[in-house]
Structure formats: C-alpha cells, structure tokens
Amino acid sequence: MGRREAGKRERRRRIIEAARTLIRETGSTGLSMRALAARAGVSLATPYNLFGSKRAIVLAVLEDVREFRERFATLRSADPVERIFAAVDLALEYYKNDSSFYKTLWSAVFDTSDQVRAEILNPQRYAFWQGLIIDASKAGAISKEFDADMLARQLDFILRSAMLDWVVGDLDNDRLAPTVFCGFALILKAASTPGWRTPLQARLLDSQERIMASTPPRQQIAGNA
Amino acid sequence: MGRREAGKRERRRRIIEAARTLIRETGSTGLSMRALAARAGVSLATPYNLFGSKRAIVLAVLEDVREFRERFATLRSADPVERIFAAVDLALEYYKNDSSFYKTLWSAVFDTSDQVRAEILNPQRYAFWQGLIIDASKAGAISKEFDADMLARQLDFILRSAMLDWVVGDLDNDRLAPTVFCGFALILKAASTPGWRTPLQARLLDSQERIMASTPPRQQIAGNA
DNA sequence: ACCAGTTTTATATTTCATTTCAATATATTA
DNA sequence: TAATATATTGAAATGAAATATAAAACTGGT
Secondary structure: OHHHHHHHHHHHHHHHHHHHHHHHHHHHHHHHHHHHHHHHHHOOOOHHHHOOOHHHHHHHHHHHHHHHHHHHHOOOOOOOHHHHHHHHHHHHHHHHHHHHHHHHHHHHOOOOOOOOOHHHHHHHHHHHHHHHHHHHHOOOOOOOOHHHHHHHHHHHHHHHHHHHHHHOOOHOOOHHHHHHHHHHHHHHHHHHHHHHHHHHHHHHHHHHHHHHOOOOHHHHHHOOO | OOOHHHHEEEEEEEHHHHHHHHHHHHHHOOHHHHHHHHOOOOOHHHHHHOOOHHHHHHHHHHHHHHHHHHHHHOOOOOOOHHHHHHHHHHHHHEEEEEEEHHHHHHHHHOOOOOHHHHHHHHHHHHHHHHHHHHHHHHHHEEEOOHHHHHHHHHHHHOOOHHHHHHOOOOOOOOHHHHHHHHHHHHHHHHEEEEHHHHHHHHHHHHHHHHHHHHHHOHHHHHHHH
C-alpha cells in the first residue's frame, strides 16, 4: 500500500539488478557493498536496511531468476517421473550455460554464517519437489507408504550436494547431470511401485554409464596432477 | 626429516589445539586469527604460513578428530549393510553430543570461498564409504552392476546435505539421524539385491516413522512462530 | 663455530562487511 | 496544510581477514 512501499520495492529491484550486473561483470570478486550501493544509486546503508546482509542480496538474485519456473511450466510430459528428470535437466542446463554466474549465486546457498537460508530458501524449493512427487504418487508411480515431504527432502539433498561439488569444482559440467540423475533414480526407484521400476533402473544404469564415460581413467589424472 | 620439520609439526599441532580449545570455549565467535595466534603462542602470520587460511585451520581440526575412526574400527557387525548404518549412527552421535563444537567445524565444510575443500576433505570421506560399499557388494548385498564410487558419492551427498541442514538449524537433533537413515536406506535399497531389500525397506519405514514422530503437527508450530 | 638459506616474528596496511547515528527528506494522516 | 511517522543518507567507526615487508631467529651442513 502507498508510495512508501512502492519506493522500497523500486530500491530493492535496483539493488538486485545492480547485484546481478556486478556478478556478471566481475564475478563475486567485484561484488562489494560499496560498488553495489553505488551501482544501484543508493547509500551504503540502504541495502542493509532492505535486505539485511550481502548474502541475502545474492540469494535474492537467485530467487529472482524466474526464467526457470516459467520455462518449466511449459514442460508437458505424460509421465510424472519423466517430468521430475526433465525439471532437473532444465535447471542444470541453465546453470551449465552460465556457470560462473550461477556458481557465485549457489555459493551463497552454502553460506552458514547467518539464518537467511532457512527462512527464504527452503520453503520454495521444497514445495516444488513435493508437488512433483505428489503428482507421481497420484499417478501410482510412487508407493503410498512414503511421505512426499521426506522424499522431496531427499531429492533436494542430492541436488544440493551435487551443486556444492559443482561450485567447488569437484564435479565438472559433464558429470553434473548424470550424477544428479543417478541419485534421483536411486531414490525414486526405491520409492516406486513395481511397474515403474524398470524405466528407473534403465535410467540409473544409463546415467552411471555417462558418468564413467566422462571420467578420464584415474592414471591419466594422477599423471597430470 | 630434521628439526625444522619437527618444529613446524609442533607449531601446526599447537595451532590446531588452540583452535579446538577456542571453538569449544567460545564457539566460532571467539575464533579470530589474533586470538588463535595468541593462544597458540605464535605470531599472527604463522597460521597463514602453515595453513593458508582460517578455514583450512578449522578443517584441520575436523580432520584431527580421530576418535570416530578409532571407535568405528571396534564396530563389528556380521551384516555389511548394518555396518553402514552403525557407522552413520556413531558419527551422528558424536555430532549430536557436542553440537555447538561440531556445528562450527561443519560450517567450514560448506564454505566455498577457497579451494581447500576439494583437496583435503574429499579423498578421505570417499574412501571410507567406498570401503563399506565394496564390503556390502562382496557379501552380495549390493548388485554388482552399480559402481561403488557412484554409490559412495550418493551416500555422502545425503549425509552432507543433512549436516548442512543441521548446522543451519533446519534439522534438529531428533530428526537428523532418521533423515539420514531414510536417505541411505532408499539408496541402498535401490542398489541392493533382492534378498536384502526387505530389511532395508523395514528400516526405511521405521526411520520415516521416527521423523514424523519427532515432528510436531504443523499447526502448533505455526501458532508458536 | 660460522655461513647460507628458511621460517617466524612484529608491525603496518589494505580491504571489506557491517553498524551506528544524527540529519534530512519523504510520505501518511488528521 | 501541519504534525507525525518512516526511510534514506552521509560519514565515520568497528572489527576481522588477509597481505606485505624487513628484521630476527633458527636450522642444516661445513
């Protein structure tokens, strides 16, 4: 209500926009609060008033990426399990195609220095996977004896750890998606009803194959390092 | 070789010891490089010379906790799958019984600001889970078509994400172990041979039950918050 | 005991996130 | 329109990590 709130929203928007630009231009290195405030045309204190911390701003940039949700909405797949993998694939494609940008954003996800994460980040992520699992459950793919909440959390566990490994360079672009697929397929296979296990098993073996294929033999790595 | 190296080792030891003490006494708050250097009886520059960064020191403290490995060595279980869960349980008991200390240490695991993690942390964790899986595979519990390396990584994914949620307070002491157990049971069930699925399924449902049991009804939470 | 090479030390500096607070501007409300 | 409430601003201060540098101390070999 009112112009005061509108002004705030506008300032928030400018700050997020400035953060996005700075991250794109310089990576996380150039993202100092002074540079950010200057770029957004506000004082140094304002971002703190509106967001609380630098980290909250970076998370806000990540949240602000709506493209993914929009493009996901256009994904139609008859098979609810396929839909889950399609969602993962879509998200990971975004990340891979803009690695340095998203690596910076995801770094903020793993920052434990404040309480921002629990409040902002989780509810949304959760709801997303949970919806997909409930769909799969309704379609009879997931056994009713498992809690959608629990399964959603486990899938999110896989994805988040894989993203952490990707961010720090333990998992390269080629192995990211197959690795996440393996984890998802394992969990979904264990929770699925008999008729749905075969395709999940196939996907599992296929993903495992893709990981091995993009992993150079150990000796060669050791030799180079 | 020589006294030079011995002196270095001694200084390293004193720094790790000082860090451990400071974390115990004050949590991460009191762990400033100045306090650390003073407590260890070295100059401010020395920890940087020997470890590189504050984070590397905290990770060194975590690595230095040998109790777990030693006590795990005494764990004897006929069933290789049981052994995996026993290992998780043992580790989590340590963490729960000394929450604030281990929360500080684990925070460093999720810090993406430098490259220390990839080099120091992963090989050991990996080898540990991999060994357990290979044992289970040899005993016929895990299907040979799955790569031990891949499965070890997926288990580690679950554990690490759960630890992150625990560190930031998204997962309380009561739900930590059942949540990790669920994830492990799902993955192991999906990778297991037919004869081994029933006990895993039982553990899965049991853990799920324990999560629900320790989760207060939503309405009550909302009312309090 | 001496020399040469390393490492530590002491000290100063830089950079950065974050906080504080009085002053000022803007919006809401009566 | 005047009074009140709210938010931003500017400027300075704090505290901590990390880096730089030269002097001092120590080690290993001779």
